[in-house]
Amino acid sequence: MSTHEPPGRDSIAVDHLPPDLTRALYTHMRTARDLDTEAVALQRQGVFPAYVSVRGQEAAQVASAAALDPGRDFVFPTYREMASALAYGVEMVGYMATHRALWHGGLYDVMESRFGAINAVVGGPVPHAVGWAVGERMRGGEGVALAYFGDGASSEGDVHEAMNFAGVYGAPVVFFCQNNRWALSVPNERQVAGGSVAARAQGYGMAGVTVDGNDAAAVYDAVTEAAARARRGGGPTLIEALTYRVEPHSTSDDTGRYRDETEADRWRAHRDPVALLRAALIGAGHATDEELDAIDARARQRAEEIRDGVSAAPEPDGSELFTHVFRETTQELTRQRRIWEEEVQP
Amino acid sequence: MSTHEPPGRDSIAVDHLPPDLTRALYTHMRTARDLDTEAVALQRQGVFPAYVSVRGQEAAQVASAAALDPGRDFVFPTYREMASALAYGVEMVGYMATHRALWHGGLYDVMESRFGAINAVVGGPVPHAVGWAVGERMRGGEGVALAYFGDGASSEGDVHEAMNFAGVYGAPVVFFCQNNRWALSVPNERQVAGGSVAARAQGYGMAGVTVDGNDAAAVYDAVTEAAARARRGGGPTLIEALTYRVEPHSTSDDTGRYRDETEADRWRAHRDPVALLRAALIGAGHATDEELDAIDARARQRAEEIRDGVSAAPEPDGSELFTHVFRETTQELTRQRRIWEEEVQP
Amino acid sequence: MTELIDRTDAAAETPVLEELSMQQAINRALRVLLAEDPNVLVFGEDVGALGGVFRVTDGLQKEFGDQRVFDTPLAESAIMGMAVGLAMNGWRPVPELQFDGFAYPAIDQIVNQVARMNYRTRGAAPMPITLRLPSFGGIQAPEHHGESLEALFAHTPGLKVAAPSDPADAYGLLLQSVRSDDPVVYMEPKARYWDRRPVRLSEPTDPIGTSRIVRPGRHATLIAWGAMVHRCVQVAELAAEDGVELEVLDLRWLKPIDAAGLAASVARTKRAVVVHEAPLTAGLGAEVATLVTEQCFRDLAAPVQRVTGFDVPYPAGPLEPQYLPTIDRILFAVQRTLEY
């Protein structure tokens, strides 16, 4: 019983949402798409050692981030949330710097952005979101934490422990699983016992929601509702956004070894979230083709600016090896830094 | 929504089970009860440094173990499965030796008993059961693995990972949770989000069963059914046996700090599994009072024999420190053993 | 964050001499910390109503409420993961993991998250987390209740590690650890919890990373931490009867290690024995021996001797005293270094 038959609908509806919002979603998704394309190109040119594409997941990412309030909420991402970062207002040259391997975790200000450091441990940041949320309620704040994770991550013990904690403490968390059907080479059938991540919610006494992850409006609605519930003290929600990883896991991956591309091709052709949203905007009268072309042009321009910015960004100085290990450094580290200065410094 | 209102029934029925079986269950439960009493006394006398009582959980333990086939199944216990060990046929002096701190893990032969080593890591052995079960199916065997764990353990990441693996591989495992309402000082309400461990099963696509853990017949039926399903390839089952830890967590614990004993008293008075089974045996005509008195006498005698055995068991020789670290020892360990011989050996 | 905290009261009082156990001293330090900084949170398995399995958090929940002092579900990784998130929301978490051996399920969060977050965020998200970890052996406890993880923590960039040996130091080091904006693993020697002695609880004065000469001497330096300090003092008393004056150095901070303090002592005594409970191979004794040797190579009259647990899993009851460094083994090592 796979939850993954492509929903089949090759159209989505946005009529119930304000046109400003849907245009903003489109703008971010379009920009993310272009930036993604630029990033893949940068990897091919050798500027990025590797890159993980978000192509096909723009609706899930942008609409979930846009449903939050960057003034009081806090996002805990994995390594694949470029489009979320963009929609949430993260400084994107700093974000993309991680893909040029300038700094693990990115070069944007995590606390100012209220968007956690890029985290490569699958499942690892999910308990952070719970801790943040527990702390937020304790100080009487109204913020909500959103934790991103993948279908593969749902197998990790940390994700279970985090959900149980959130349930016990009634913490204002949105667990947002992008089920893109693949965890590297392993499909849902051999990853998620029972076939549904959202179905796990019930076992923690929390709301569980399955949503079409390529339908920006549906994702936006689901996260809005979950965040509102969390804000008014209703506790955590687990949202599973069904989408598809149309690209390889990363630029180092070779899907030919483990999957037939017909399914991916179907998603590309009929379920492209950017195309779906574009059609819906026009259908709902939220924008004309010309207006959207103008948005596209601005998106492309912004993507190129970010691309140029990250390509030109300076490499960190080697002394930064030592600067951030501790708030209060140690004599031993100072000694090692001196060795670096004398024997390594370029 | 607590699943824990004491079921209220102060009687159970065994009529549908063979009298031989129900008398055997009673014999084991009675023996375990007496051995438990002896063990608490041994701790008071300073023979055991500490002890974890199984009092009140005899039905859950004995009936679950008795529903298995010690010729082909394999049990993975925690530190609180004395009554299970007894019912499964484990050599009990060797088992109790762990409480005299003669050897962590016990001195019985784990492979011959098909009853894993006593394991103090909460949640840790649960994935072992899954591995064993996956391996069992791979070699075409018909054995079933049963993993014991507590309500507290259900919070650990390992338990989730194990259940997901079992679901994905369709492994012949019975996950048997003794929910005795307490994990040391923490009650279910602050431990198990959603209130039900069994409810988690659905999220893994496996059968989940809640059973009255003080009703030996109900536990026996549930495990028999789960084991049969597993044996015929039907995959794992999660059973939650609702019971109550009437004693402190261990002899080092002080329940006065965290709980009111009225609830425990109620369970003792109305839900004692040994008393319930005794009444049911008589009610079903499976045994007379006199027969049961005779069983009681034999149980007491056996408990005393085990008590005497463990009290008299020799301490392991210090050289055993080095004997079992590796199958093929190392020069360095041989050198350290020499130091022990020269500088430590009593 | 620290600016807001008023420590004048605590600092002003002249400490009185009291008879206290280490477990009580730690409890008092936690009280001071909870009182002085509203961001301090104490949590872990059974630390609330029960007051912890060693009663170290006894009475804290009653005094500070169940928001500041609270129980968690039974999941070590989430406890440390929650600490990270709390720190990112401005709190100063003081989690407890119930026993040393149950820190392993949390190692990923400790090493890959707690220790790295300040670095990963280039200083934007500091981790002022103090992990309290009842540690080491000597109490004939069940399996996994007697482990010594200091080598692992000391090897982890981004962590600081403390291990007090007596009530007064336990108090001072905990104040320092919790007030520090860096993550600290604070290892409490279970075997010394009930050791009562007359102490003055006072504000720490030595900076983080300072060792302490517990007993001066001139023939050799015994280097130890946690419960082994006490054992080394016993050895020194015995040796003194034979006219051998052993200096006992309590390392206290296992990261950063007081390299200068080690060098100063051994430069005088020319001989050193390092004692710890953890297994020998790749234990922290190797680091200490190497630091001493690197700094005192020409002074050393003998190689640094190591007296440690054996390279075997921590054993049960009757074998425990044969596993842990005995007075005899330490004396043999002293003899070896003197006669080298």
Next chain:
Amino acid sequence: MTELIDRTDAAAETPVLEELSMQQAINRALRVLLAEDPNVLVFGEDVGALGGVFRVTDGLQKEFGDQRVFDTPLAESAIMGMAVGLAMNGWRPVPELQFDGFAYPAIDQIVNQVARMNYRTRGAAPMPITLRLPSFGGIQAPEHHGESLEALFAHTPGLKVAAPSDPADAYGLLLQSVRSDDPVVYMEPKARYWDRRPVRLSEPTDPIGTSRIVRPGRHATLIAWGAMVHRCVQVAELAAEDGVELEVLDLRWLKPIDAAGLAASVARTKRAVVVHEAPLTAGLGAEVATLVTEQCFRDLAAPVQRVTGFDVPYPAGPLEPQYLPTIDRILFAVQRTLEY
């Protein structure tokens, strides 16, 4: 179990000279092992159809079927926990954890279960498990993909630890590791996976725990493992141009460590430099330095030098070459020891 295995075929063939990468050599060893012993199982994240992220298990699933070679869900602790249960049911598990840094979530199962089960059961339940762990840095990978966990593993009683440095050794050490009835952590130096060279793949002859002199010399001994062996050879070649003859010792087995081999070399050269990628403090270099000093105290002309990663979290791309021991740093250390 081992009695049933027929190794005559493999052993009988005279090995031919082939040009192979380490990644291919490991793949060949796995093939031999899967073929010779029906109890060997290879599993882990993406080891099946994909053949592993480094293609080390390439083609194995096709050749041996998806019962013998299979993917697991994404959960490291359960991978190792499953290995324990499989071993208890008579299998010989060869799990892979995808990257060094993702071994941390499995540390509890590795330390508290895999390493102890034989001991806990007094020999009833041996753990013939070989954990294959792509390890160490040097490939400018994302965070957590460049870690060196050898000190942690070597410190754990009950584990053996191997780290090959070239294709031929990778082949032999893996055969030994998997055939051993003890648990072995087999650390594969990612940076050397693609290093092709002419090799003869042959049955291992040296017992477990034997080091190897990769290049003889007389002025000082460079001690290393994994990818650092290659770097030390480069250093030795450069030093030779200046008339300094450096011996390069490949430790290979990080537990048990070849103490006698270390002593034999340094007794001749009088000087030693140990090189590793892991951070300095409490790294395995301290153990090596201490073992050398304990055994060669009178012979040593200078303290053993350590050239290691710095005590900082493993850095990203451009900083990686500044973090890892450079040829220059090793040369400086050689100079220091020669001029001491």
